[in-house]
Amino acid sequence: MVKRAPRDGSEAASASAAKSPAKATRVTNQIRRLRFEAGEMTQAELAERIGVTRQTLIAIEQGRYSPSLETAFRIARAFNAGLDDVFQYPAESPLEEESNQ
Amino acid sequence: MTFNSAPEERSAWIMLVLAAVGYPVYLALLLGGLEGRPLTEAEFAWPMLWTIGGSILASFVLHALFRVFTDLDNNTRDERDRQISRWADHTGQAFVVAGALAGLVLAMLRLDVFWIANAIYLGFFLSAVLGSIAKIIAYRRGFSATW
Numbered sequence: 001m002v003k004r005a006p007r008d009g010s011e012a013a014s015a016s017a018a019k020s021p022a023k024a025t026r027v028t029n030q031i032r033r034l035r036f037e038a039g040e041m042t043q044a045e046l047a048e049r050i051g052v053t054r055q056t057l058i059a060i061e062q063g064r065y066s067p068s069l070e071t072a073f074r075i076a077r078a079f080n081a082g083l084d085d086v087f088q089y090p091a092e093s094p095l096e097e098e099s100n101q
Numbered sequence: 102m103t104f105n106s107a108p109e110e111r112s113a114w115i116m117l118v119l120a121a122v123g124y125p126v127y128l129a130l131l132l133g134g135l136e137g138r139p140l141t142e143a144e145f146a147w148p149m150l151w152t153i154g155g156s157i158l159a160s161f162v163l164h165a166l167f168r169v170f171t172d173l174d175n176n177t178r179d180e181r182d183r184q185i186s187r188w189a190d191h192t193g194q195a196f197v198v199a200g201a202l203a204g205l206v207l208a209m210l211r212l213d214v215f216w217i218a219n220a221i222y223l224g225f226f227l228s229a230v231l232g233s234i235a236k237i238i239a240y241r242r243g244f245s246a247t248w
Contacts, residue, residue, distance in 0.1 A: 025245045052179040055107040064243030065181050 025066040028088045032061055034079045050074040108167075109182045110240040113189070115163045117233035119156045124226045127152040141213040149222060185239045193232020200224015 035041045047057040050071060059065035060075075067075070076086045130148035203220040 025243070052181070053107060053177055056179050056181040059181060059240075059243065062243075066245055068180055071180060 025063060026089060027066045028063060028090065029061065030086055030088075031057075031075065034081065034086060038079055046075070046078060049078045107182060107240055108171075108178065109186055110237060111167050111171075112164065113233040113236035113240070115160055115167075116229055117237070119159055119163075120226055120229040120233065123152050123156045126155075127222075141215045143215065145215055145218060149218070181244065185236055185244050188244070189232045189236035189239060192235040193228040193230075196224050196228035196231055198224075200228070 031046075035043070035046060043057050043061070044054050047054045050057070051074065052060075052067075052071060056065065056067075060067050060071075072083060072087055076083045079086065127148050130151065131143055131145055134148065135143050200221045200223060203224065204217045207217045207220055
């Protein structure tokens with residue numbers, strides 16, 4: 001069982017977004033941190049558990065690919081975490097963020 | 102391209118290189134066999150068939166070589182590969198349609214079969230180039246299923 005991230009994950013999400021130059025999606029994720037917290041699980045191990053190639057897992061982790069909902073659930077399940085602990089979708093504007101709260 | 106890249110990305114590079122080499126080879130064979138005759142009298146069928154056959158053979162050999170020199174995990178396909186493949190094929194097919202339409206129009210205008218065949222072949226070539234580039238960009242820059 002891994003430690004739960006804050007529900008919005010905004011701080012870590014924006015940090016991971018800043019690391020990767022090319023973004024095909026606004027969806028951010030905590031996979032790197034969760035892997036580290038889950039006993040430094042390797043990308044190859046996680047990829048095998050969720051049934052994708054290591055290249056695809058790297059692309060997901062770097063925000064270059066948004067996985068299907070099924071794969072997203074499998075990733076969350078691998079960490080015994082909730083979907084929104086793993087993936088975040090930042091609001092487009094502060095107004096949208098307020099209306100969601 | 103690295104040995105660590107996805108199999109479909111390697112495949113796209115192979116296709117791009119073969120298209121980029123194959124079409125100039127075809128043109129060289131075509132123009133080389135002219136010997137002062139007008140272009141429409143050129144023997145285009147054999148250069149075309151040789152180029153297509155050579156590309157298929159070279160593709161087979163290059164894919165086999167990559168399979169030998171990379172690990173097994175690298176040769177499996179997953180959801181991202183399938184999505185990118187569909188999107189890139191769809192993008193490249195625009196030129197197949199354009200080539201077919203050009204062929205149709207040229208046939209309606211009763212132009213020489215040389216121009217009809219070459220318009221269609223050019224469509225195939227551009228489709229291969231565009232589809233490969235689209236695939237490489239999707240693997241390198243990122244891909245969203247909403248594209």
